[in-house]
Amino acid sequence: MPPATSVTERDEIYRVSCSWEHLMSHKPVMVQETLTYLLHDNSQSILDATVGCGGHTMAILKADPSVRVLGIDRDAQALRDAQRMLKAFATRIRLVETNFVDVGKVLSEWGRVDGILADLGVSSLQLDTSSRGFSYSKDGPLDMKMSPEGRTARMLLQETQHSDLAQILRQYGEVSGATRIARSIRRAVERNNMRTTRDLAIAIDSALPGVATPALLSKVFQAVRIAVNDELRNITEFLERVFTYVNQNARIVIISYHSLEDRLIKDFFRRESKDCLCPTAVPVCTCDHSARLEVLTRRVVKPSVEEITRNTRARSARLRAARVLG
Ligand SMILES: C[S@@+](CC[C@H](N)C(=O)[O-])C[C@H]1O[C@@H](n2cnc3c(N)ncnc32)[C@H](O)[C@@H]1O
Structure with missing residues:
Protein backbone atom coordinates (compact mmCIF):
# COMPACT_ATOMS: atom_id res chain seq x y z
CA MET A 1 0.00 0.00 0.00
CA GLN A 126 -5.97 22.24 13.76
CA LEU A 127 -9.63 21.48 13.06
CA ASP A 128 -9.95 24.43 10.75
CA THR A 129 -6.87 23.64 8.65
CA SER A 130 -8.14 21.37 5.87
CA SER A 131 -4.67 20.02 5.01
CA ARG A 132 -4.43 18.47 8.50
CA GLY A 133 -7.43 16.23 7.83
CA PHE A 134 -9.02 16.53 11.29
CA SER A 135 -12.48 17.64 10.27
CA TYR A 136 -15.24 15.98 8.26
CA SER A 137 -16.43 19.44 7.20
CA LYS A 138 -13.15 20.31 5.41
CA ASP A 139 -11.97 18.10 2.59
CA GLY A 140 -8.32 17.23 2.94
CA PRO A 141 -5.89 14.33 3.13
CA LEU A 142 -6.75 11.76 5.79
CA ASP A 143 -3.85 12.73 8.05
CA MET A 144 -5.07 13.71 11.59
CA LYS A 145 -1.60 13.53 13.07
CA MET A 146 -0.60 16.14 15.62
CA SER A 147 3.10 15.56 14.94
CA PRO A 148 5.11 14.11 12.07
CA GLU A 149 5.87 10.73 13.64
CA GLY A 150 3.54 7.75 13.58
CA ARG A 151 0.77 6.60 11.29
CA THR A 152 -1.67 8.85 9.48
CA ALA A 153 -5.40 8.19 9.79
CA ARG A 154 -5.32 6.70 6.31
CA MET A 155 -2.58 4.26 7.30
CA LEU A 156 -4.46 3.33 10.46
CA LEU A 157 -7.63 2.60 8.50
CA GLN A 158 -5.63 0.61 5.94
CA GLU A 159 -3.91 -1.48 8.58
CA THR A 160 -6.72 -2.14 11.06
CA GLN A 161 -9.09 -5.08 10.69
CA HIS A 162 -12.79 -4.29 10.86
CA SER A 163 -13.35 -5.81 14.32
CA ASP A 164 -10.52 -3.72 15.83
CA LEU A 165 -11.76 -0.68 13.97
CA ALA A 166 -15.27 -1.21 15.34
CA GLN A 167 -13.75 -1.40 18.82
CA ILE A 168 -11.91 1.92 18.29
CA LEU A 169 -15.16 3.57 17.16
CA ARG A 170 -17.09 2.16 20.12
CA GLN A 171 -14.47 2.90 22.74
CA TYR A 172 -13.17 6.30 21.65
CA GLY A 173 -16.28 7.65 19.93
CA GLU A 174 -19.17 5.85 21.64
CA VAL A 175 -20.39 5.31 18.09
CA SER A 176 -23.56 3.29 17.67
CA GLY A 177 -23.55 1.15 14.53
CA ALA A 178 -19.77 0.83 14.93
CA THR A 179 -19.58 -2.61 13.29
CA ARG A 180 -21.45 -1.53 10.18
CA ILE A 181 -19.42 1.67 9.88
CA ALA A 182 -16.16 -0.24 10.34
CA ARG A 183 -17.19 -2.68 7.56
CA SER A 184 -18.10 0.19 5.25
CA ILE A 185 -14.72 1.85 5.93
CA ARG A 186 -12.90 -1.43 5.23
CA ARG A 187 -14.82 -1.87 1.94
CA ALA A 188 -13.73 1.61 0.86
CA VAL A 189 -10.12 0.84 1.87
CA GLU A 190 -10.17 -2.36 -0.20
CA ARG A 191 -11.44 -0.41 -3.22
CA ASN A 192 -8.64 2.09 -2.62
CA ASN A 193 -11.26 4.75 -1.90
CA MET A 194 -9.96 5.99 1.44
CA ARG A 195 -7.64 8.91 0.88
CA THR A 196 -9.44 12.01 2.07
CA THR A 197 -11.71 13.20 4.86
CA ARG A 198 -14.50 13.26 2.31
CA ASP A 199 -13.90 9.56 1.52
CA LEU A 200 -14.21 8.75 5.22
CA ALA A 201 -17.39 10.83 5.53
CA ILE A 202 -18.87 9.01 2.49
CA ALA A 203 -18.03 5.59 3.99
CA ILE A 204 -19.76 6.56 7.26
CA ASP A 205 -22.75 7.94 5.41
CA SER A 206 -23.21 4.81 3.29
CA ALA A 207 -22.97 2.45 6.28
CA LEU A 208 -26.35 3.25 7.80
CA PRO A 209 -29.83 4.07 6.52
CA GLY A 210 -30.50 7.79 6.16
CA VAL A 211 -27.96 10.58 6.13
CA ALA A 212 -25.10 10.57 8.65
CA THR A 213 -25.64 13.34 11.17
CA PRO A 214 -22.86 15.84 12.02
CA ALA A 215 -22.82 14.29 15.52
CA LEU A 216 -22.12 10.82 14.12
CA LEU A 217 -19.47 12.11 11.70
CA SER A 218 -17.71 14.01 14.45
CA LYS A 219 -17.79 10.98 16.79
CA VAL A 220 -16.17 8.75 14.17
CA PHE A 221 -13.55 11.38 13.29
CA GLN A 222 -12.83 11.91 16.98
CA ALA A 223 -12.38 8.17 17.57
CA VAL A 224 -9.96 7.82 14.65
CA ARG A 225 -8.02 10.92 15.80
CA ILE A 226 -7.69 9.60 19.36
CA ALA A 227 -6.35 6.30 18.02
CA VAL A 228 -3.96 7.95 15.54
CA ASN A 229 -2.43 10.14 18.23
CA ASP A 230 -2.58 7.56 21.04
CA GLU A 231 -4.16 10.27 23.16
C1 LIG B 1 -7.09 22.36 22.80
S1 LIG B 1 -5.55 22.70 22.09
C2 LIG B 1 -4.77 23.79 23.20
C3 LIG B 1 -5.12 25.23 22.94
C4 LIG B 1 -4.38 26.18 23.84
N1 LIG B 1 -4.72 26.01 25.23
C5 LIG B 1 -4.64 27.60 23.42
O1 LIG B 1 -5.27 28.35 24.19
O2 LIG B 1 -4.24 27.98 22.32
C6 LIG B 1 -4.69 21.22 22.36
C7 LIG B 1 -3.25 21.25 21.88
O3 LIG B 1 -2.61 20.14 22.52
C8 LIG B 1 -1.67 19.61 21.65
N2 LIG B 1 -1.42 18.25 22.11
C9 LIG B 1 -2.29 17.22 22.16
N3 LIG B 1 -1.70 16.13 22.65
C10 LIG B 1 -0.42 16.47 22.95
C11 LIG B 1 0.69 15.78 23.51
N4 LIG B 1 0.61 14.48 23.83
N5 LIG B 1 1.84 16.46 23.71
C12 LIG B 1 1.94 17.77 23.37
N6 LIG B 1 0.93 18.47 22.82
C13 LIG B 1 -0.23 17.84 22.61
C14 LIG B 1 -2.31 19.71 20.29
O4 LIG B 1 -1.35 19.67 19.27
C15 LIG B 1 -3.03 21.05 20.40
O5 LIG B 1 -2.24 22.09 19.88
Whole structure:
Protein backbone atom coordinates (compact mmCIF):
# COMPACT_ATOMS: atom_id res chain seq x y z
CA MET A 1 0.00 0.00 0.00
CA PRO A 2 1.39 3.47 -0.73
CA PRO A 3 1.64 5.82 2.26
CA ALA A 4 -1.22 8.29 2.67
CA THR A 5 0.99 11.25 1.96
CA SER A 6 4.58 11.40 0.78
CA VAL A 7 7.22 12.86 3.08
CA THR A 8 7.32 16.02 1.00
CA GLU A 9 3.56 16.41 1.09
CA ARG A 10 3.63 15.83 4.81
CA ASP A 11 6.35 18.44 5.35
CA GLU A 12 4.08 20.84 3.49
CA ILE A 13 1.24 20.03 5.89
CA TYR A 14 3.33 21.08 8.89
CA ARG A 15 4.60 24.20 7.14
CA VAL A 16 1.11 25.70 6.94
CA SER A 17 0.52 28.57 9.36
CA CYS A 18 -2.72 30.18 10.34
CA SER A 19 -3.66 33.60 9.11
CA TRP A 20 -3.29 36.39 11.66
CA GLU A 21 -7.06 36.98 11.62
CA HIS A 22 -7.66 33.32 12.34
CA LEU A 23 -5.15 33.38 15.18
CA MET A 24 -6.66 36.49 16.70
CA SER A 25 -10.12 34.93 16.58
CA HIS A 26 -8.97 31.92 18.64
CA LYS A 27 -10.87 31.65 21.93
CA PRO A 28 -9.18 29.69 24.71
CA VAL A 29 -11.61 27.75 26.88
CA MET A 30 -12.52 28.58 30.52
CA VAL A 31 -9.74 31.14 30.86
CA GLN A 32 -10.91 32.74 34.11
CA GLU A 33 -11.49 29.36 35.76
CA THR A 34 -8.05 28.21 34.59
CA LEU A 35 -6.29 31.26 36.06
CA THR A 36 -8.16 30.94 39.36
CA TYR A 37 -7.10 27.34 39.88
CA LEU A 38 -3.64 27.52 38.29
CA LEU A 39 -1.98 30.57 39.83
CA HIS A 40 -1.17 31.02 43.51
CA ASP A 41 0.68 33.71 45.47
CA ASN A 42 4.06 32.26 44.73
CA SER A 43 3.68 30.97 41.17
CA GLN A 44 6.90 31.58 39.31
CA SER A 45 7.07 28.97 36.66
CA ILE A 46 4.24 27.29 34.77
CA LEU A 47 4.22 24.43 32.28
CA ASP A 48 1.61 24.80 29.57
CA ALA A 49 1.73 21.21 28.32
CA THR A 50 -0.53 21.91 25.33
CA VAL A 51 0.32 25.47 24.38
CA GLY A 52 -1.55 25.34 21.05
CA CYS A 53 -1.46 28.82 19.61
CA GLY A 54 -0.87 30.31 23.04
CA GLY A 55 -4.31 31.49 24.14
CA HIS A 56 -4.07 30.26 27.74
CA THR A 57 -0.38 31.08 28.00
CA MET A 58 -1.05 34.65 26.99
CA ALA A 59 -3.74 34.95 29.67
CA ILE A 60 -1.33 33.53 32.29
CA LEU A 61 1.48 35.92 31.30
CA LYS A 62 -0.90 38.88 31.43
CA ALA A 63 -2.43 37.84 34.75
CA ASP A 64 0.89 37.56 36.60
CA PRO A 65 3.90 39.58 35.43
CA SER A 66 6.29 37.54 37.60
CA VAL A 67 5.44 34.22 35.96
CA ARG A 68 7.51 32.49 33.26
CA VAL A 69 5.89 29.86 31.05
CA LEU A 70 7.37 26.81 29.40
CA GLY A 71 4.97 26.09 26.55
CA ILE A 72 5.16 22.78 24.75
CA ASP A 73 3.19 21.19 21.95
CA ARG A 74 3.76 18.20 19.72
CA ASP A 75 2.50 20.20 16.75
CA ALA A 76 5.12 22.34 15.00
CA GLN A 77 2.46 24.45 13.32
CA ALA A 78 0.88 25.28 16.68
CA LEU A 79 4.25 26.34 18.05
CA ARG A 80 4.90 28.66 15.14
CA ASP A 81 1.49 30.22 15.74
CA ALA A 82 2.20 30.49 19.48
CA GLN A 83 5.50 32.22 18.74
CA ARG A 84 3.70 34.86 16.68
CA MET A 85 0.95 35.31 19.26
CA LEU A 86 3.34 35.60 22.20
CA LYS A 87 6.02 37.76 20.60
CA ALA A 88 5.53 40.54 23.14
CA PHE A 89 6.33 38.12 26.00
CA ALA A 90 9.47 36.59 24.44
CA THR A 91 11.60 37.13 27.58
CA ARG A 92 9.16 35.19 29.77
CA ILE A 93 8.43 32.18 27.62
CA ARG A 94 10.18 29.20 26.15
CA LEU A 95 8.44 27.16 23.46
CA VAL A 96 9.49 23.59 22.75
CA GLU A 97 8.16 21.05 20.26
CA THR A 98 7.66 17.83 22.16
CA ASN A 99 5.03 15.34 23.24
CA PHE A 100 4.09 16.05 26.87
CA VAL A 101 5.00 12.45 27.66
CA ASP A 102 8.63 13.44 27.03
CA VAL A 103 8.57 16.78 28.86
CA GLY A 104 10.87 15.41 31.60
CA LYS A 105 13.87 15.99 29.33
CA VAL A 106 12.97 19.66 28.85
CA LEU A 107 12.14 20.15 32.53
CA SER A 108 15.49 18.74 33.66
CA GLU A 109 16.94 21.94 32.21
CA TRP A 110 14.07 24.33 33.00
CA GLY A 111 13.45 23.10 36.57
CA ARG A 112 10.35 22.10 38.48
CA VAL A 113 7.21 24.15 37.99
CA ASP A 114 4.56 25.72 40.24
CA GLY A 115 1.70 24.86 37.94
CA ILE A 116 0.79 22.62 35.05
CA LEU A 117 -1.96 23.30 32.56
CA ALA A 118 -3.06 20.69 30.02
CA ASP A 119 -5.87 21.72 27.68
CA LEU A 120 -6.24 18.38 25.95
CA GLY A 121 -7.41 17.28 22.55
CA VAL A 122 -7.32 19.06 19.27
CA SER A 123 -7.20 22.82 18.73
CA SER A 124 -9.73 24.76 16.72
CA LEU A 125 -6.87 25.87 14.48
CA GLN A 126 -5.97 22.24 13.76
CA LEU A 127 -9.63 21.48 13.06
CA ASP A 128 -9.95 24.43 10.75
CA THR A 129 -6.87 23.64 8.65
CA SER A 130 -8.14 21.37 5.87
CA SER A 131 -4.67 20.02 5.01
CA ARG A 132 -4.43 18.47 8.50
CA GLY A 133 -7.43 16.23 7.83
CA PHE A 134 -9.02 16.53 11.29
CA SER A 135 -12.48 17.64 10.27
CA TYR A 136 -15.24 15.98 8.26
CA SER A 137 -16.43 19.44 7.20
CA LYS A 138 -13.15 20.31 5.41
CA ASP A 139 -11.97 18.10 2.59
CA GLY A 140 -8.32 17.23 2.94
CA PRO A 141 -5.89 14.33 3.13
CA LEU A 142 -6.75 11.76 5.79
CA ASP A 143 -3.85 12.73 8.05
CA MET A 144 -5.07 13.71 11.59
CA LYS A 145 -1.60 13.53 13.07
CA MET A 146 -0.60 16.14 15.62
CA SER A 147 3.10 15.56 14.94
CA PRO A 148 5.11 14.11 12.07
CA GLU A 149 5.87 10.73 13.64
CA GLY A 150 3.54 7.75 13.58
CA ARG A 151 0.77 6.60 11.29
CA THR A 152 -1.67 8.85 9.48
CA ALA A 153 -5.40 8.19 9.79
CA ARG A 154 -5.32 6.70 6.31
CA MET A 155 -2.58 4.26 7.30
CA LEU A 156 -4.46 3.33 10.46
CA LEU A 157 -7.63 2.60 8.50
CA GLN A 158 -5.63 0.61 5.94
CA GLU A 159 -3.91 -1.48 8.58
CA THR A 160 -6.72 -2.14 11.06
CA GLN A 161 -9.09 -5.08 10.69
CA HIS A 162 -12.79 -4.29 10.86
CA SER A 163 -13.35 -5.81 14.32
CA ASP A 164 -10.52 -3.72 15.83
CA LEU A 165 -11.76 -0.68 13.97
CA ALA A 166 -15.27 -1.21 15.34
CA GLN A 167 -13.75 -1.40 18.82
CA ILE A 168 -11.91 1.92 18.29
CA LEU A 169 -15.16 3.57 17.16
CA ARG A 170 -17.09 2.16 20.12
CA GLN A 171 -14.47 2.90 22.74
CA TYR A 172 -13.17 6.30 21.65
CA GLY A 173 -16.28 7.65 19.93
CA GLU A 174 -19.17 5.85 21.64
CA VAL A 175 -20.39 5.31 18.09
CA SER A 176 -23.56 3.29 17.67
CA GLY A 177 -23.55 1.15 14.53
CA ALA A 178 -19.77 0.83 14.93
CA THR A 179 -19.58 -2.61 13.29
CA ARG A 180 -21.45 -1.53 10.18
CA ILE A 181 -19.42 1.67 9.88
CA ALA A 182 -16.16 -0.24 10.34
CA ARG A 183 -17.19 -2.68 7.56
CA SER A 184 -18.10 0.19 5.25
CA ILE A 185 -14.72 1.85 5.93
CA ARG A 186 -12.90 -1.43 5.23
CA ARG A 187 -14.82 -1.87 1.94
CA ALA A 188 -13.73 1.61 0.86
CA VAL A 189 -10.12 0.84 1.87
CA GLU A 190 -10.17 -2.36 -0.20
CA ARG A 191 -11.44 -0.41 -3.22
CA ASN A 192 -8.64 2.09 -2.62
CA ASN A 193 -11.26 4.75 -1.90
CA MET A 194 -9.96 5.99 1.44
CA ARG A 195 -7.64 8.91 0.88
CA THR A 196 -9.44 12.01 2.07
CA THR A 197 -11.71 13.20 4.86
CA ARG A 198 -14.50 13.26 2.31
CA ASP A 199 -13.90 9.56 1.52
CA LEU A 200 -14.21 8.75 5.22
CA ALA A 201 -17.39 10.83 5.53
CA ILE A 202 -18.87 9.01 2.49
CA ALA A 203 -18.03 5.59 3.99
CA ILE A 204 -19.76 6.56 7.26
CA ASP A 205 -22.75 7.94 5.41
CA SER A 206 -23.21 4.81 3.29
CA ALA A 207 -22.97 2.45 6.28
CA LEU A 208 -26.35 3.25 7.80
CA PRO A 209 -29.83 4.07 6.52
CA GLY A 210 -30.50 7.79 6.16
CA VAL A 211 -27.96 10.58 6.13
CA ALA A 212 -25.10 10.57 8.65
CA THR A 213 -25.64 13.34 11.17
CA PRO A 214 -22.86 15.84 12.02
CA ALA A 215 -22.82 14.29 15.52
CA LEU A 216 -22.12 10.82 14.12
CA LEU A 217 -19.47 12.11 11.70
CA SER A 218 -17.71 14.01 14.45
CA LYS A 219 -17.79 10.98 16.79
CA VAL A 220 -16.17 8.75 14.17
CA PHE A 221 -13.55 11.38 13.29
CA GLN A 222 -12.83 11.91 16.98
CA ALA A 223 -12.38 8.17 17.57
CA VAL A 224 -9.96 7.82 14.65
CA ARG A 225 -8.02 10.92 15.80
CA ILE A 226 -7.69 9.60 19.36
CA ALA A 227 -6.35 6.30 18.02
CA VAL A 228 -3.96 7.95 15.54
CA ASN A 229 -2.43 10.14 18.23
CA ASP A 230 -2.58 7.56 21.04
CA GLU A 231 -4.16 10.27 23.16
CA LEU A 232 -5.34 8.24 26.16
CA ARG A 233 -2.03 6.45 26.63
CA ASN A 234 -0.22 9.80 26.47
CA ILE A 235 -2.41 11.22 29.24
CA THR A 236 -1.93 8.15 31.43
CA GLU A 237 1.85 8.24 31.04
CA PHE A 238 1.98 11.99 31.64
CA LEU A 239 -0.01 11.68 34.87
CA GLU A 240 2.20 8.82 36.08
CA ARG A 241 5.24 11.11 35.93
CA VAL A 242 3.63 14.39 36.95
CA PHE A 243 4.96 14.47 40.53
CA THR A 244 8.55 14.57 39.29
CA TYR A 245 7.80 17.82 37.45
CA VAL A 246 6.31 19.96 40.22
CA ASN A 247 7.19 21.92 43.33
CA GLN A 248 5.27 21.58 46.56
CA ASN A 249 1.96 23.48 46.44
CA ALA A 250 1.93 23.41 42.64
CA ARG A 251 -1.43 23.41 40.89
CA ILE A 252 -2.47 20.98 38.21
CA VAL A 253 -5.30 22.05 35.92
CA ILE A 254 -6.59 19.76 33.21
CA ILE A 255 -9.26 20.56 30.66
CA SER A 256 -10.63 17.58 28.76
CA TYR A 257 -13.21 17.18 26.03
CA HIS A 258 -13.98 13.48 26.15
CA SER A 259 -15.55 11.33 28.87
CA LEU A 260 -12.70 8.78 28.78
CA GLU A 261 -10.11 11.52 29.25
CA ASP A 262 -12.11 13.02 32.08
CA ARG A 263 -12.42 9.59 33.72
CA LEU A 264 -8.62 9.14 33.65
CA ILE A 265 -8.10 12.49 35.33
CA LYS A 266 -10.88 12.05 37.87
CA ASP A 267 -9.58 8.60 38.88
CA PHE A 268 -6.00 9.86 39.11
CA PHE A 269 -6.97 12.83 41.29
CA ARG A 270 -9.17 10.63 43.49
CA ARG A 271 -6.47 7.98 43.94
CA GLU A 272 -3.71 10.50 44.65
CA SER A 273 -5.79 12.37 47.21
CA LYS A 274 -6.21 9.27 49.40
CA ASP A 275 -3.96 8.12 52.21
CA CYS A 276 -4.79 4.47 51.76
CA LEU A 277 -5.68 2.48 48.66
CA CYS A 278 -6.34 -0.85 50.39
CA PRO A 279 -9.70 -2.52 49.68
CA THR A 280 -12.24 -1.68 52.42
CA ALA A 281 -12.27 -5.35 53.54
CA VAL A 282 -8.59 -5.12 54.58
CA PRO A 283 -8.56 -4.25 58.33
CA VAL A 284 -5.06 -2.77 58.48
CA CYS A 285 -3.47 -0.67 55.79
CA THR A 286 -0.68 -2.45 53.94
CA CYS A 287 -0.38 -0.24 50.89
CA ASP A 288 1.82 2.51 52.33
CA HIS A 289 0.21 5.01 50.02
CA SER A 290 -0.07 8.60 51.16
CA ALA A 291 -2.03 11.42 49.59
CA ARG A 292 -0.02 13.61 47.23
CA LEU A 293 -2.85 15.81 46.02
CA GLU A 294 -5.66 17.92 47.37
CA VAL A 295 -8.51 18.01 44.86
CA LEU A 296 -9.64 21.64 44.39
CA THR A 297 -12.67 20.93 42.21
CA ARG A 298 -15.10 18.79 44.19
CA ARG A 299 -17.25 18.64 41.08
CA VAL A 300 -16.03 18.91 37.53
CA VAL A 301 -16.16 22.53 36.30
CA LYS A 302 -18.11 23.18 33.10
CA PRO A 303 -18.12 26.30 30.90
CA SER A 304 -20.83 28.85 31.54
CA VAL A 305 -23.81 29.18 29.24
CA GLU A 306 -22.43 32.56 28.08
CA GLU A 307 -19.12 30.98 27.14
CA ILE A 308 -20.83 28.21 25.19
CA THR A 309 -22.91 30.81 23.37
CA ARG A 310 -19.75 32.72 22.43
CA ASN A 311 -17.75 29.61 21.60
CA THR A 312 -19.73 26.46 20.83
CA ARG A 313 -16.52 24.40 20.80
CA ALA A 314 -16.28 24.95 24.56
CA ARG A 315 -19.46 22.98 25.18
CA SER A 316 -17.81 19.63 25.93
CA ALA A 317 -14.96 21.10 28.02
CA ARG A 318 -14.55 19.79 31.59
CA LEU A 319 -12.00 21.24 34.02
CA ARG A 320 -10.48 19.55 37.06
CA ALA A 321 -7.81 21.00 39.35
CA ALA A 322 -5.67 19.81 42.22
CA ARG A 323 -2.92 21.09 44.55
CA VAL A 324 0.28 19.17 45.13
CA LEU A 325 0.80 18.45 48.83
CA GLY A 326 4.16 18.82 50.55
C1 LIG B 1 -7.09 22.36 22.80
S1 LIG B 1 -5.55 22.70 22.09
C2 LIG B 1 -4.77 23.79 23.20
C3 LIG B 1 -5.12 25.23 22.94
C4 LIG B 1 -4.38 26.18 23.84
N1 LIG B 1 -4.72 26.01 25.23
C5 LIG B 1 -4.64 27.60 23.42
O1 LIG B 1 -5.27 28.35 24.19
O2 LIG B 1 -4.24 27.98 22.32
C6 LIG B 1 -4.69 21.22 22.36
C7 LIG B 1 -3.25 21.25 21.88
O3 LIG B 1 -2.61 20.14 22.52
C8 LIG B 1 -1.67 19.61 21.65
N2 LIG B 1 -1.42 18.25 22.11
C9 LIG B 1 -2.29 17.22 22.16
N3 LIG B 1 -1.70 16.13 22.65
C10 LIG B 1 -0.42 16.47 22.95
C11 LIG B 1 0.69 15.78 23.51
N4 LIG B 1 0.61 14.48 23.83
N5 LIG B 1 1.84 16.46 23.71
C12 LIG B 1 1.94 17.77 23.37
N6 LIG B 1 0.93 18.47 22.82
C13 LIG B 1 -0.23 17.84 22.61
C14 LIG B 1 -2.31 19.71 20.29
O4 LIG B 1 -1.35 19.67 19.27
C15 LIG B 1 -3.03 21.05 20.40
O5 LIG B 1 -2.24 22.09 19.88
